[in-house]
Every structure is written in C-alpha cells, then in structure tokens.
Amino acid sequence: MTIQINYKNNNPKKTTTNLVLFTDEKFNITDSKKYISNSEFSYIKDLLKNSDLTKNLFVFEVSSIKKIVLVSVKDNLETSDIENLGAKFYERINDEKKNEYSINSDSITNKHENFIGYFLHGLKLKSYEFNIYKSKKEKKTISINVIGKKNKETIKKELRFKAIEEGTFFARDLVSEPPNVLNPKEYVNRLLKLKKLGIKVIVYNESQMKKLGMHSLLGVGRGSVNESFLVTLEWNGNKKENKAPLSFVGKGVCFDTGGISLKPAKFMEEMKYDMAGSAVVAGLIQTLATRKAKVNAVGVVGLVENMPGGNAQRPGDIVKAYNGKTIEVLNTDAEGRLVLADALSFTEAKFKPRFMIDLATLTGAIIMALGEEYAGLFSNNDELSRKIFNVGEKVKEKVWRLPLHDNYDKLINSTIADMQNINYSGGAGSITAAQFLQRFVTSKTPWAHLDIAGMAFSKKAANLNPGGATGFGVRLLNQLIEEHYE
Numbered sequence: 001m002t003i004q005i006n007y008k009n010n011n012p013k014k015t016t017t018n019l020v021l022f023t024d025e026k027f028n029i030t031d032s033k034k035y036i037s038n039s040e041f042s043y044i045k046d047l048l049k050n051s052d053l054t055k056n057l058f059v060f061e062v063s064s065i066k067k068i069v070l071v072s073v074k075d076n077l078e079t080s081d082i083e084n085l086g087a088k089f090y091e092r093i094n095d096e097k098k099n100e101y102s103i104n105s106d107s108i109t110n111k112h113e114n115f116i117g118y119f120l121h122g123l124k125l126k127s128y129e130f131n132i133y134k135s136k137k138e139k140k141t142i143s144i145n146v147i148g149k150k151n152k153e154t155i156k157k158e159l160r161f162k163a164i165e166e167g168t169f170f171a172r173d174l175v176s177e178p179p180n181v182l183n184p185k186e187y188v189n190r191l192l193k194l195k196k197l198g199i200k201v202i203v204y205n206e207s208q209m210k211k212l213g214m215h216s217l218l219g220v221g222r223g224s225v226n227e228s229f230l231v232t233l234e235w236n237g238n239k240k241e242n243k244a245p246l247s248f249v250g251k252g253v254c255f256d257t258g259g260i261s262l263k264p265a266k267f268m269e270e271m272k273y274d275m276a277g278s279a280v281v282a283g284l285i286q287t288l289a290t291r292k293a294k295v296n297a298v299g300v301v302g303l304v305e306n307m308p309g310g311n312a313q314r315p316g317d318i319v320k321a322y323n324g325k326t327i328e329v330l331n332t333d334a335e336g337r338l339v340l341a342d343a344l345s346f347t348e349a350k351f352k353p354r355f356m357i358d359l360a361t362l363t364g365a366i367i368m369a370l371g372e373e374y375a376g377l378f379s380n381n382d383e384l385s386r387k388i389f390n391v392g393e394k395v396k397e398k399v400w401r402l403p404l405h406d407n408y409d410k411l412i413n414s415t416i417a418d419m420q421n422i423n424y425s426g427g428a429g430s431i432t433a434a435q436f437l438q439r440f441v442t443s444k445t446p447w448a449h450l451d452i453a454g455m456a457f458s459k460k461a462a463n464l465n466p467g468g469a470t471g472f473g474v475r476l477l478n479q480l481i482e483e484h485y486e
Contacts, residue, residue, distance in 0.1 A: 001094075001127045002141040005120060007151055008102075017145065018067040018096075020089070020103040022110070025074045027053050032070075035104055040068060056085060057092055069093075069101070073110045079118050080396040082110075086122030087464050090142075094127075099141065105148035116146060117154040121161045125464040128169055130176040160291050164478055167287030168471035174279035175456060175469035179255035179272040183226040184303035187254060187275070191231050191282060191301075197289035200234040209342075216321035217342040220335040221304035223259055223312025230343065232350075233285040233299035237292060245296040246485055247353035248285070248477065249343045251336045251360035252278030252303040259306045259332030260314055273469070274336070276456035277359035278303065280473035287478050295486050300347045302339040306332070318417050322346050323440060328417040330424060336362045337421060337436045344447075345440040354485075355384055355446040358437065359473050360453075365429030367454040372462075374400040375472065376451035378434035384446045387484055388476070396463060397476035399450060408435045 021032045027048055033041045040062045047060060058070045069092075071085060093099065105116045112118070123144075131137055146154065174182065174190070182190075188203055195201050206227050209218055214230065221228035234245070253274040257263060263271065278301035285299040313319075317329045319338075323345040327338065340358055347356055366376040375392075377399040379385040385401050392399045411432050414420040419439060423432040434449045441447045452472055461467035 001129050003124050003127055004141060004143045006143070006145045007155060008145050008147050015102045015147070016066060017100045017102050018069065018098065020069040020071065020101055021107040022071050022073050022104075023107070024109060025072045027051075027058070027070060027072055029070065031109070032107055035107060036068065044068060044070070056088055059092065065098075073108065075110065077110060077112065078394075079112070080394065082112060082115055082118040083122030083125070084463055086119040087126035089119070090123040090126045093142065100143040100145070102145040102147050105146055105150040105154075107148070108150060114153040114157055116151060117157050117161060120144070120146075120154070121165070122464055124161075124165050125168060126466055128172055128466050130173065130468060133178070163287045163291035164475055166290055167283040167478070168474045170286050171276075171279040171283030171471040171474050172469040174282065175273050175276045175471075177272070182254055182272070182275075184221075184229050184252070184254055184305060185227060187252065187303050188229050188231060191233065194233060194282070194286055194289070197286065198235070199285060199289050200236070202232045204230040212322060212346070213320065213324075214322045214342040214346065215319045216327055216338045217302050217304065219313045219317065219319045219329065220253070220259070220306050220338050223309035224305035224307040225309075226254075226305045228302075228304040230346070231301050231303065233282065233301075235285050235288045235293070235295075235297050237288060238294045238296050241296065243296065244352050244354045245298045246481065247347050247351055247356045248281045248297065248299045249340060249347055249356060249358040250278030250281035250299065250301045251275065251339050251358070251362065252301045253336060253339065254303060254305050256306045256333070256335065257308060259335060260308050260312050261331045261333040262308060263333060270457070273457045274361050275303070276361050276469070277452060280359050280452070280471065280477070283471060283474040284477050287474060288481070293481065293486060295481055297481070298347070298351050298353065300343050302343040304335075304339055306335045321440065323349075323442060325419065325439065326417040328414040328420040330420050331422040334422040334433070336360050337433055340437055341440045344437060345442065348441060348443055348445050353445060355381070355448070356441065357388075357448045357450065357477065359450045361456050362451045363430045363433050363453055366451040369402075369430065370400055370454055372454045372458055374398045375455045376430050377401040377448060378404055378431070378451070379448040380404065380438060380441065381446035381448070384448050387480060388448055391479045391483060392476055395475045395479050397455075397472055399476075402431055402434075404431065404435055404438060408432055412436050
C-alpha cells in the first residue's frame with residue numbers, strides 16, 4: 001500500500017474528489033455547511049436523523065463520483081485517540097475503488113495543535129503490509145489531499161512522523177521476514193545499510209567474540225551452520241555534549257527451535273519472531289538518525305540462530321560469560337537470556353551508558369500474565385521505570401512493572417556454577433529470567449528490561465497495527481527520548 005499526501009489550498013465546495021470533514025461528537029454539521037453544497041448538506045442532514053450517532057465515522061455517497069466522510073471528534077481527545085481515528089478511517093476506505101480523498105483541516109474544532117499530523121500518522125501506521133513474497137501483488141495507492149489553512153504545524157512535524165513510521169516499518173519488516181531469508185548474516189547486511197544515515201555500524205564475528213570471551217552468546221549458535229554476530233549501532237546526534245550515550249540492547253534470535261531442548265512442532269514457525277527485540281532496537285536507531293535527533297544513543301544486538309545439531313549446546317553444559325560469570329545451561333530453550341547476558345555486560349563495559357534498556361521476546365510466561373495488552377517491565381531504577389510507564393500510557397505502547405527481589409535469585413543459583421539459566425523449582429518464569437539478566441548489570445547502571453513476547457506480534461489487527469509484526473517499542477522509546485533526553 002502506498003499513501004500519497006499532498007497539501008493544497010483547494011476550495012472544498014469545488015472539490016470533486018471524496019471529501020473528509022470533521023464534526024463534533026454529535027455529528028452537528030451546521031459548521032460544515034460552508035464546505036459543501038446546499039443539496040449535499042440537506043441530504044446528509046436528513047440521513048443523520050435516523051443514524052446511530054455513537055459511531056465515529058459515516059460515509060455518504062452524494063453522487064456517483066463523490067463521497068463525503070464525516071468523522072466525529074470529541075473535545076478532549078488525547079494524541080493516541082487521534083491516531084486511532086486515522087487508523088479507523090484507513091480501515092474504512094481501504095477497500096474503496098476510488099482512493100482519492102481531500103481532508104479539510106479547517107473543519108476541525110478540536111484544539112490539538114497538530115490534529116491532522118497525528119490523524120495521518122495513525123492512518124499510515126495502520127496501512128503497513130508485508131506482501132513481498134506473494135506472486136500476485138495488488139498495487140494500490142491512496143492519495144490524500146490536505147486542504148485548508150490549519151496545516152503549518154503538520155508540515156513542520158512531517159519529518160518526525162516519517163522517521164517514526166519508517167523506523168517502525170523497518171522493525172516490522174525484519175520481524176516478518178522468513179527465517180530462510182533473514183539469517184544472522186543477512187541481518188548484518190541490512191544493518192550495514194544504516195550507515196548511509198550517519199549511523200556507525202560495527203560488526204563482531206565469532207572469532208572476535210571468542211577473543212572477547214562472549215561464550216554465553218556463542219553457545220546459543222553452536223548448533224547452526226549460520227555464524228553468530230554482535231552488532232553495535234551508534235548515533236551521535238549531539239556531539240557538543242559529552243554525556244554518556246543512552247543504550248538499547250536487543251535479543252536477535254533469528255530462529256529458535258529450542259536447540260536440544262526442542263520446542264513442540266505446533267506454532268514453531270512463529271519462532272522467526274524471536275528476534276523482535278533486536279528489530280525494535282534497529283528501528284529506533286534508524287528513527288533517531290532519520291529525524292536527526294539531538295542525542296547520543298547506541299543500539300547493541302546479538303544475532304544468533306538456535307538450532308539442534310552435532311555441535312549444539314547441551315543441557316548441562318557450563319559456559320563463561322563476557323563478565324567472567326559462569327552459567328549452567330539446564331535448558332537450551334532459555335537461550336535469549338544467554339544472548340542478552342553478554343550483550344548487556346559488553347554494552348555497560350564499552351559504552352558506560354546513562355542507562356540500558358533491553359528488549360526481548362523472552363518468556364511465554366509474560367503472555368500468560370499480561371496477554372497482548374502490556375509488555376513486562378523489570379528494572380533496578382524507579383525513575384527510569386516511571387518514565388517508561390508514563391510514556392507507554394501516552395503512546396499506548398503500554399508496560400506493566402513486575403518485581404525483582406533477592407529471594408528470586410535463590411531460584412537460579414547453581415550448585416556447580418555461578419548460576420543456572422532456568423528456574424526448575426516452578427513459577428515466576430518471567431521474573432527469574434529478568435533476575436538472571438540483572439546479574440549482568442554490574443556497575444549500578446540504571447537498567448530496564450522489557451519482555452515483549454506478547455506484544456511483538458499479533459494475529460489480530462488492533463489499534464495502529466494491521467496484524468502481524470507490530471514494531472512495539474519503537475514509538476515508546478522514541479517518545480521517551482524526546483520527552484526526557486533531548
């Protein structure tokens with residue numbers, strides 16, 4: 001789907017394309033009379049008398065070539081509500097044969113300074129589709145002319161919205177790719193293309209990681225014929241400031257069979273999504289670079305494939321992580337935390353960041369707890385947690401904080417190593433996984449872990465997501481940076 005946005009100064013009454021007008025929540029169209037002909041006004045007013053006015057949107061066919069769309073707007077809408085209106089508008093017009101619309105910004109009574117910008121942003125986020133492997137592709141374009149005088153703020157913020165959309169779509173594309181295409185090497189190739197945006201990309205291969213002592217990460221990929229990598233993405237948008245960078249760490253398991261601790265066959269195909277955390281990190285850094293964010297940030301992603309094989313890691317193996325701690329691997333399907341362990345401690349040691357936020361499709365237990373409504377939030381820092389939670393409520397990429405406590409550490413202590421990678425005592429699966437990660441944050445760096453297993457992919461379309469890969473986290477973390485760190 002292609003969305004074309006044009007800004008024009010057309011007279012609404014002379015518009016022959018489909019016309020979009022905004023009304024109050026009761027669909028009072030008195031103020032809209034100046035934008036349409038008398039016959040159109042009378043026709044619509046008559047139909048509204050017997051209509052269910054609890055709806056958000058009506059489409060009236062006023063002629064064989066023209067429709068008038070009325071969108072009701074409440075007075076105190078939040079930004080996310082406006083975006084959802086745009087998404088609903090897209091859903092309604094997506095199947096129309098004539099896909100040219102003129103949106104009259106002057107008809108807006110809502111006092112939001114950039115109503116049209118957020119309306120179009122929601123529309124475009126909803127329009128995403130991944131169809132590159134279909135032999136027959138339907139080429140479809142929706143052309144939207146924004147008419148009226150209330151467009152200055154929209155045009156001013158256009159680059160910001162475009163950056164967020166492209167970053168979210170990049171994350172969705174990565175997650176949607178089939179695992180026979182997006183192996184770790186191909187993933188690296190796609191990240192290297194970000195250099196053209198001014199992002200510094202450094203790739204560590206297996207031999208380099210061995211020298212660094214990243215045996216926790218390397219152990220996960222031992223059963224695969226595909227090489228493992230660690231990649232850093234640095235955006236230095238504020239070179240005048242000597243503050244430490246913000247850091248974001250992502251789990252990039254391109255496919256997860258579970259290794260020797262093999263997963264059931266049913267729904268295993270969904271394990272191509274197990275690299276969604278890394279995709280969000282890549283999409284976020286792209287967003288920052290595209291909009292020239294005045295901030296220094298680094299993304300670190302561990303890219304592996306967890307396969308069974310003659311050289312695969314076994315349950316019972318002991319590996320030494322980058323920070324020198326030893327791990328007894330009781331279950332090879334608890335591999336994401338092994339990847340993040342080295343990525344986190346490496347990030348902290350090399351970049352000495354102001355904070356670390358990691359994202360991972362880490363546990364099925366978080367889906368049992370929170371479903372597809374909230375990501376799990378775990379943190380060693382109350383202030384960072386509060387900021388993430390509040391921003392999540394604003395952009396409707398919601399998080400819910402769960403506890404960390406020393407008592408949970410007892411569940412992952414090993415009798416023959418520093419720790420074990422899974423809690424076999426039962427319960428608290430997501431908490432003990434986060435507790436494991438916390439052991440690799442050793443310099444009191446503010447840290448937050450987002451378990452996005454229930455949020456990275458959805459089989460049902462909802463809000464701004466068309467169904468499939470969501471890109472959850474790009475908008476959340478971009479907003480966090482905008483509000484608190486730029």
